[in-house]
Structures are given as structure tokens and as C-alpha cells.
Amino acid sequence: MTKPPRTKNPTFGIAVFIVVAILFVIATLIYNAIRGKHEFESQNAQVPSVTSAAAAAANAMKPASGAAQ
Template identity: 70%
Template sequence: MNKPPRKKNPTFGIAVFIVVAVLLVIATLFYNAITEKREFDRLDAQAPAVSSDVAAASAAATAAKPASGAAQ
């Protein structure tokens, strides 16, 4: 009539804990990767303004000089 109480399986609890821990580590890695990529993109977007000014100045200086194979 009365069933004996079922024993809990401790292995299932440990397995759930391990799966949750692994998912948490993977989520943290993705979060850090995305955050650092956005930081890199933000810093990288500012750099071309400086480098393009340098490139423009360099191109103007190069255009003023004759090519090395040109007759003098």
C-alpha cells in the first residue's frame, strides 16, 4: 500500500552542477571576447583618422619628390 520513499541520486545533482558550471565558463568566455572585440573596434576606429592624416602628408611629400629612376 505505502511505497517506500525513493532515494535521491546524488550523481544527478553533481552532473547538473558540472553542466551549469561549464555553461557559465563558456558564457563568460563569450562575454569577454565580445567585450574586448567592441573595445578593440572602438579604439581601432579612432586610429584611421590619425593614420590617414599621416598617409595624406606622406603621399604629398612623395609626390613632390622625383622617382628614384627619374632622370636628373
């Protein structure tokens, strides 16, 4: 009662390869997105905020007090 030798299933190996390849692509996309976000934040850290820029523009548009009308 010896069991016959088990044959390898090539489909399982290919399925594992596809899953690993997809996980590698997803990990690469997440890594690039995080790295790009950090680069963007580091470049724009010196830029003044939008609210302060809008306030400065609004003050520039106001006429000076006591100006002739």
C-alpha cells in the same frame, strides 16, 4: 501496497552542477570576447584605414614630376 520511499541520487545533482558550471564558463568567455572586440574597435576607430595609409606611402615613394634623373 505502499511504495518504499525513494532515495535521492547524488550523481544527478553533481551532473547538474557540472553542466551549470560549464555553461557559466562558456558564457563568461563569450562575454569577455565581445567586450574585448568592442574595446578594440573603439580604440582603432580613429586610426585611418590600411588602404589609405598604403596609398599615402605609395605616393610618397614616387619621384616628383620633372625631377632630374
